Amino acid sequence: MSLKKKTKHFWPQNDEVRFDIKFKVENGAKVPDHFADTLKKAQELLNKVFYSKEFKEELYKQSYNDSAYSKSKKGCFETVYDSKNGRIAGKAVYDNLIANKNINLLITIKNNGDKKGTMGSSNACIDKITTYDYWLVEKEGLSQRLARHIAHEFTHIRGYRHDNKVDKAYKWGKKTNEDPAYGVGSIVGDILSAWSKKGLI
């Protein structure tokens, strides 16, 4: 008989893959008090979500525009899509997101002046995220919003671009459901909201 205690967790016990997220604050930018704790919490939430059954199941149901990859010459990810129907399967995105067991990210917090159109940015194959400070205000759920933001940016790091970053011929317009980064961000956000409502986090 196994001595292992039967624990009932809502995410699989997968301790192989872990986010390790550090941050720095640029001159002129501001973060709330205890931001390091908030980020730590966001990191734990990401660890839970990325290896949850829900995350895998939801992502497997999705299909995205193959242009998200267009013209990329970066080598840190595999370009997996169906050339017949021109789609990226959610499974391919999932596999790509969890391909590396240790996900080390550095977030640089910047002041973006009056510009509030974007929460931050990142580039394929560079484990760095720029986050603008205007939305980092301490209120209910900052760690969850941060987790969602990091998941969105991490999807870019794993090679998926927005429509505005691809060549004209490959654009898919404003349809966010065609976009892997928006897709992953909203799946993470929805899972966290659901867990939060159930009192699981």
Ligand SMILES: [Zn+2]
């Ligand atoms: Zn983005």
